[in-house]
Amino acid sequence: NCHFHAGVEHCVGGAKSSRSCAGTKRDYNIPLRIGALFIVLLTSALAIFSPVLLTRFTRLSTSGVIFIIVKNFGAGVVISTALIHLMTHATLLFASECLGHLQYEGVVAAFVMAGIFLSFLIEYAGWRLVAHRQQKHSVSESSSTKSAPSSGKAADEEIAVAVMEKDDGSSIFVANRRKLDAISVLVMECGILFHSIFIGITCVVTPDSGFGQIFAVIIFHQMFEGLALAARIADADISFKVKMICCSGFMFITPLGMGIGIGVLNQFNGNDPTTIWTIGIFDSVSAGILLWVGLVELLASSWLWGDMRRASGLRVFAGLGALVAGLVIMSVLGKWA
Template sequence: MSELECGAVQNEHTYTGLRIASVFVILAGSSFGALFPVIAKRSQFFKVPKNVYEFAKYFGSGVIIATAFIHLLAPAFEALGSECLGEGWKTYPWASAITMLSMFALFLTELFAFRIGTAKLEALKVNYDPHGHDLAQAGHHSAHGPEAERSPTHQPPKEKEGDSSDVEANEHARVTAFYSTTMAQIIGVSILEFGVIFHSVLIGLTLAVDEDFKVLFIVLVFHQTFEGLGLGSRLAYLDLPDAWSWARYAGAIAYGLTTPIGIAIGLGVRTTYNPGSATASAVSGCLDAISAGILLYTGLVELLAHEFVFNPEAHKAPLGKLLYSIGCMILGAGLMSLLGRWA
C-alpha cells in the first residue's frame, strides 16, 4: 500500500441522500430488534408464544458468538495487519494478544467481583450461586438454561413471621442475596453490551464512507437487527426488581443508538477521515480485538457453558427441547456467519 493511500482521504461521496437515510433505517431496525423482546415479554398487549421467546434467546446466543469470531476477530487481524502500520505491529500477532488480554481481564474482573460478593454474603450466613444453578439456595430457576415458565421476581423473598432477631438477620441476608444476584445480572449484560457497542459504532463509521455502500447497507440492516435481537432477548430475561426495571429499556435504547451515531460521525468527518490510515487501522483493530475478547468470553462462558454444560435444568430437559435450543443457537451463528461474507 502506498504512502498516498495510507495518508490521503479517498472516501466515496456517492449516495449521499441514502447514506443519511441509513441513519434512520438502521436506528429503526436495531432498536426494534433490541426493544421488541423486552416490551413483548412484559406487555399484556402482545400475546407472544413462549416458544418465540426461547427461539430469540438461543438464536441470539449464536449471533453473539458468530459476531465475536466473524465480525470482530477477523477485522481485527485485517486492521492490525495493515501495510500502513509500522514494523512494530508486524513483529507480533497483536490481534490475538489483545483479544486474549481482554478475555483474561474480563475473567479476573468477574472472578474477584464474585469472590468479594460471596465473602460478604457468607458473613451474613448466606450461600448462593450468582449464576442461579443452585436452585435451592437461589430460590428461582436458572436464568440461563431451557427453563419452565416462571413469574418474574419483582420483590426480594420474605421470611415468614417469627420471633427473635434471627428473623431480621435472615431477612436482611435474603434481601442482600437477592440484590447481589440482580447486580450480577446487570454487570453481565452490561459487559456484553459494552462489547457490542464498540463494534456497532465502528461499523456505522465504516458504512458512512464505504464505496460498496448499497451491499453493506442491506447487510447491516439484517446484521444490526439480529444482533439487537440477541441482546434484547438477554435483557428481556433479566430478573430485576421494580426499581431496576428501567435497566432493560436503557440497554436496548443505547444499543439502538450506537450504529446511527457512528454513521452520523462518519458523515460529519467524511472529508477528513481515512479508514485506511495507520491511526484508524490501529484504533479500529484494537477496539475490535477488545470487543472480540469480551464477546468470546461472554458467549462461550456466560451463555453457552452456563446455559447447557453447567445448568441442571438443561441436564434434565427433554431431549427434543434441548436439541431445539441447540438448533436455534446454531441457526443464529450460521446466519450471522453468512452475513460475514459481505460485512
C-alpha cells in the same frame, strides 16, 4: 477483487500493486446516508425493544420454547460476531501495508485475550463484592436476631438463611441475582457497544460503489445482534427501568457512529495507521468480551449448569437448532462485512 472494512480497502487476487496510504477522494451520497441512519435506528429499536416489551406486557415467558429459540439464536450470533466478524476484521486491519511489518504477529490474539481477561475480572470482582456485602449483611442480621427476640416461623427462616449464606456461596447467588445479572448484562452490552459505534462509521465511510451491500448486511447484523442482547436483558433479574436504559444504549450507538462518520466523511482516512490501530484494538478487545459472553454467560450458564441441563428433548432440539442457525447465518454475513 476489493472490498471495504471500516473504510479500508482490501484487495485479493490479481497483480500486487503499490498503493498510497493517504486519504482518497470518493463519491458519497450524503442524503442517502442520512436516510440510512434513521433506517438503522428503527431496525435497532425493533430488534432490542421487542423481546423485552413482549416479556413485560404479554404472557411470553422467558422459560418458554419461543424464548429458548431467541436466546440460543442470540448466543450463536454473539459467538459468530466475535470470531467471524471482529477477529477477522481486526486481522485484516493489522495486515494492512500502511502499518508496515509488525514485530509481534500475535497482536490480534493478544487483544482478544485482553478482552476475555477483562470480562472475567469484572465479573469476578463483582461476585466478590456482592458476596462480601451479603456476608456482612448476614452477620448483622444474625446479631440482631440474637439480641432481639423473634417469633414463629419468620425468625427460623431468617436464621436458616443466615446459616446457609455462611456455609454455602450458592445462596449468595440466589439472594443477589439482580446485582450479578446487572454485571453480566453490563459486560455484554459493553462488548457490543464498543464495536457498534465503529460499525456505524464503517457503513457511512464506505464509498457509494459498495454502500448498498454493506448497508444491507449491517441491517441484518443490527437485527440479529439486537435480538441477542435483548434476550439476555429480558431474562435478567433487573428493574424494568435499567432494561430500558440498556435497550436505548444499543438503539442509539450505531446511528451515533453513523452520525460521526457523516461529520468526518471528507477527512476520514481508513488507511491512516492511527485509525487502523484504533479500530483494530477495539475490534479485538470487543471480540474477546463477546467470546466470554457467548461461551460463558450464554452457553455454559444455560446448558451446563442452567435450565437446559435437564430440559426436555423438544427444548434441547429447539435450542441447538437455534444456536446453529445463529452461528451459520452470522458466519455467512461475514463474507460481506
